[in-house]
Amino acid sequence: MIRVLSLGAGVQSSTLALMIARGELPPVDCAIFSDTGWEPKAVYEWLGWLETQLPFPVYRVSAGDLRADQLSRSKPTSGRVAAVPWFTLSPKGQEGMGRRQCTAEYKLRPLQRKVVELMDGKRPKGGCEMLIGISMDEVWRMKPSRVQYIINQFPLIEKQITRQQCLRWMEERQYPKPPKSSCIGCPFHSDAQWRALTPEEFADAVEVDRAIRNQPGFRGQQFMHRSFKPLDQVDLSTPEERGQLNMFLNDCEGMCGV
Numbered sequence: 001m002i003r004v005l006s007l008g009a010g011v012q013s014s015t016l017a018l019m020i021a022r023g024e025l026p027p028v029d030c031a032i033f034s035d036t037g038w039e040p041k042a043v044y045e046w047l048g049w050l051e052t053q054l055p056f057p058v059y060r061v062s063a064g065d066l067r068a069d070q071l072s073r074s075k076p077t078s079g080r081v082a083a084v085p086w087f088t089l090s091p092k093g094q095e096g097m098g099r100r101q102c103t104a105e106y107k108l109r110p111l112q113r114k115v116v117e118l119m120d121g122k123r124p125k126g127g128c129e130m131l132i133g134i135s136m137d138e139v140w141r142m143k144p145s146r147v148q149y150i151i152n153q154f155p156l157i158e159k160q161i162t163r164q165q166c167l168r169w170m171e172e173r174q175y176p177k178p179p180k181s182s183c184i185g186c187p188f189h190s191d192a193q194w195r196a197l198t199p200e201e202f203a204d205a206v207e208v209d210r211a212i213r214n215q216p217g218f219r220g221q222q223f224m225h226r227s228f229k230p231l232d233q234v235d236l237s238t239p240e241e242r243g244q245l246n247m248f249l250n251d252c253e254g255m256c257g258v
Helices: 010-022 040-051 068-072 102-118 136-141 163-172 193-196 199-211
Strands: 002-006 032-033 058-062 087-088 095-096 126-130 150-153 221-223
Touching: 002 010, 002 102, 010 040, 058 087, 058 193, 068 199, 095 199, 102 126, 136 163, 150 193
Parallel strands: 002 032, 002 126, 032 058, 126 150
Antiparallel strands: 087 095, 087 221
């Protein structure tokens, strides 16, 4: 059996990587980072730093450039491209969400191919123990592996560690704060995540958002933001910026729920 860390380079998987490096968790043979080609600059910079802290190799694998593929999908001559779950608006005004194929195509399959390569092209049942950085506040994300040669393990769940505790663990050991790992144009972004993008990254997302609006073969419109509005027309300001009072900025601890 080989032991592998699935490294997304976000808070939880980075915590796992550093816990392993410090001997707080059993060692792994390697970590694998599946690169969609559309991560924010901060994620790539963090990954580069993280690699200098780890005693095991980090393999970067890819199934292609997600951004470029989505732009090509907007052309009539485009071939099959994995779908991203954009927010959809039918000609009759019905709101919905598209299929989510990007995770399987750009994250899971490159990782699985690398695991098979590390096992000399073989697929023995349970041949790979895969460590996945899902924390207690994300229990709903726990799923068994889709392939018989990988067994998923969730060390943070076993230790009952939350994302906030991961951040505290990092801070107590004087590590930098990791960025949140997700594609620049991920439709699951909160408004805070949209605001966290650099101006260049946000402009990049706006370009793709315009391109997906009326893709060939799709009846209706597609949007990157959950408001079903063009991204550059969405109000991403905070409640405070809109003049709303934040009661939690005073001495009240906010425990009464009023």
